[in-house]
Amino acid sequence: MNATGIYGLMAEFDAPESLLEAARRAYREGYRHMEAYTPYPIEGLPEAIGFYHNRVALCVLVAGLVGALSGYLLQYWISVIDYPLNVGGRPFHSWPAFIPVTFEMGILFGAFGAVIGMLALNGLPRPHHPVFNVSRFELASRDRFFLCIEARDPKFDRAATEQFLRSLGPQEVHEVEE
Amino acid sequence: MSSVTPDAVNKSKALEPVGPLIGPGHTFGSVTDKISGAVLTRRTPLGWFVVFGVAFTLVMILMLAVAYLFSIGVGIWGINIPVGWGFAIINFVWWIGIGHAGTLISAILLLLRQEWRTSISRFAEAMTLFAVACAGLFPLLHMGRPWLFYWLLPYPSTMGVWPQFRSPLVWDVFAISTYGTVSLLFWYVGLIPDLATMRDRAKARLAQIIYGVLAMGWRGSAVHWHRYETASLLLAGLATPLVVSVHSIVSFDFAVSIVPGWHTTIFPPYFVAGAIYSGFAMVLTLAIPIRKMYKMEDLITLRHLDTMAKVMLATGLIVAYGYMMEAFMAWYSGDPYEQYMTWNRMTGPYAPTYWALILCNVLIPQLLWSRRVRTHVPLLFVIALIVNVGMWLERFVIVITSLHRDFLPSSWGMYYPTIWDWATYFGTIGLFLALMFLFIRVLPMISIFETRHTLAREKERAALRGALPSAVPGD
Known part of the structure; x- marks a missing residue:
């Protein structure tokens, strides 16, 4: 839980390239607690949001x-x-x-x-997760690409972050309820 | 793709692939809707009911045969001394072999980055699973007292007895059960993202709940995908040596004995090649009617069929080499029992099965050298069926002709399968088909997320081709 009362803000893109570019820019902007959601694995995306190693x-x-x-x-x-x-x-x-x-x-x-x-x-199985509260999110398993900046990010600010996400040229920006 | 001379372009024309991997005009959305729609929205084609009906009838026959077997015993089969193995072992090896192409397609081709595997891998993995289930039935049924099957496992029994770990038959228990388990895991892991797609596409509440539970809350996060891809690659890396080991161990069941015709070091590699050969034949046998029934010709394209036919041709040649070497080694060994066994195979009472095997497995598949044959769908289907029969005959020849006349002429005998042998055999074919058709009815038969991935790569390549006109042939 945090002061804003929401889980985060989520930008929706219609092409993998736009999402990749957006993720890189968000990382450069200083955001660290973010996650990208895609219908298939995209090369370079985990690295773009700052995730390199896994222990599998x-x-x-x-x-x-x-x-x-x-x-x-x-x-x-x-x-x-x-x-x-x-x-x-x-x-x-x-x-x-x-x-x-x-x-x-x-x-x-x-x-x-x-x-x-x-x-x-x-962290699976986890039947529920805040991102599922966004009704458009069901397209993440079809043909849409999402970038979610979480409210727990120290740099998160309801208005400024929304403005930043809009500047990345998304289809839409959704608020993700807790 | 780097520097391609015009000369090389001309030469490679003949080697160019037959058409694209995915038909034109598809988007991420359209492939998703098409594959998930085959389960969720499309009316079940009439052909599905016909095949399932026939398969289900055969399952009932299997039930009958098994019930009778349990009440009377293995005496209802044609087995007796000297041929104690008969249909049970023939069918066991045949089914295991069929399963192997699924692992090959999903694991080895994944490691080799063969993108064409995408459209058929799910399908082939399901085939592996069901073929292993059918295979596993036979040793159990053959045991005489199948309700004591758990004696095979090492457990602290009150009798104080343990399995004998120097026997290939015990290795077999471990190999087959590991193979079945790993195939199931691999198949399920491959399904998770697609189950999430099904959960999100399904309209009915019950379907949403069932797919949702099975998808375990998958949400396509980039970090999750990262671990997921690592896990898939590692599973593929584990499954590849596994598939080779499993059929090598199956061949040890034969090769470790001293029976003429079995005691040979060529068995492991030649069994593995034969397994892949029969498995690809079975993939083609299933894929050709199903792609027609569900109108999947734009996802399982001629290119896939052509490539599978080539793999079949290549493994068929390895198998042919195995037959040649068997005969050569029998002659070269100077061992009279080996020589007699080979002579008996070719001219003895079971000679027709041997020559039918050569016809089915060696001669007819040579037609696949021709590209016209490989892309002629009905003909390819017939050849695949013939190879299936040929590989079954191969196991028949190996098991029966070696056992029925071994060292002492006084203990020679003949083996004739009874109606219950046939009923059990055809029954498992029915079980296999019934499971397969239930699978395509309730789960996406093609990996949706991998198809999206392939589509993205095809688009990148097309863009590249557009940028460099005529410089890049094929792909």
């Missing part, structure tokens, strides 16, 4: 290693310690035979790491 890859790496390791240890513990089986005189710790399951477990955990990591970092 790290989630995958950690999950994948945990999966592979647990797969191997499971087989080692079963085949060597708890239930040793003599198969044609082969060593109990016959590691080459353990590779396929180790590999599959690594992939399985890694895939869950990618999906759960991506969703968790994105």
Whole structure:
């Protein structure tokens, strides 16, 4: 919650280039708490609003290693310690035979790491969000491009920010209710 | 695109792609409305009811066959010693192979930045999922006591017994279940932005709620897209070695044994190529009627069909090489059992299936060298069907001819499938088609957001071409 009582201001564009340009100008203007909404991923847009690194890859790496390791240890513990089986005189710790399951477990955990990591970092599932209060926002999943400057941005000012957004040549500027 | 000499332009004319990836006149809005409209607003085409009706009938036959199997046992099938594997394993390998093209299209082609995959990837991923479901049924049904299937999994049982991890059959359990799970995850992640589109387009309250819950509140934020794209790429990177490993492990089921005709190192690569071959054939078999039924010719264009036909030709040649090497190695090994097995395959009681396989998988697909054949849609459909049959015959030949006459002539025998074998097999085809048609009825069959993305790139390229007239051929 903040003094203005709204979530932010949202400018609507009809072309990806206009949004990209607007995002760059807003960043140059000093705005930091903003978000762009688009119907498909646009190259350079996250960077334009100041977002460079994401930790999804790290989630995958950690999950994948945990999966592979647990797969191997499971087989080692079963085949060597708890239930040793003599198969044609082969060593109990016959590691080459353990590779396929180790590999599959690594992939399985890694895939869950990618999906759960991506969703968790994105804060999803989140069925409701203030941006959905804008009725035109349903076009963000069709053919419209939105730039939202949030009220929590220190530089946010109801009138000045609106004027700035209008100067970017949008189709419309919407107020986003909390 | 950098420096193209006029000479190179002339030469590349012959290699130019067959038409565009997306038909002319489309905008972000129109592709969105068209693909989501196929589910939300368009009247379901008559063809859908016909195919679904037939498929559903087959599902009922499958139910009957499975119920009878559970009450009597695997004795209702044609399997017996020496041929203990029969249809169950043939169909299992066939279905898994079909699934692989879906992963190839969605994962490997994503990594290779092959944009033409966009129109068919969703579709192919769904195909993977349903094919794996059909495949998974067979080992379970084949178990004799399927209600004890959980004995396959490593769990602390009161009997104190654990699986034997040196056996490829146990690797198979892990490979197939991982493959099914990862395919589901990949498919669902690909659907999330499109489910959001469906949520925003749907008019009915119930549809809005269902799509809304499934979309998990996706709002297309740039930061979300950034993580989303990373996750998709990494999933593709994981799925690529996975698909190769899965069919390699399936081939180990055979290759690790000492049965003549199975004990060979060429099995893993040749199984993987065969899987992709049959998978592309199945994508074509489904895509050709569905694009017609739903009038999607401007999104699944001739260019897509042409490219898929080329992949089919290439993998078909790898498979043909595999057949050649099998025969060569049998002769070169000097092993009398291997030599007899190959001779028996070609001239023994099952020789017709072998030669039908060569006809379907090696000879007829050579027509695909011709561009006219590749862009002749009905002919391409027929060739795809023939390849599907050919790949099934390949598995039949591998499983049956190797088992029915192995080392001791006194233990030779014949295998004849019973009506219940056929009923189960056709039943799973029905299950597959029914699931596939339900999928295209309730979910967007083409990835909408990726189509928008492709459209944006096509526009950029068109603008570039306009700026540099005649300098840039094709794309």
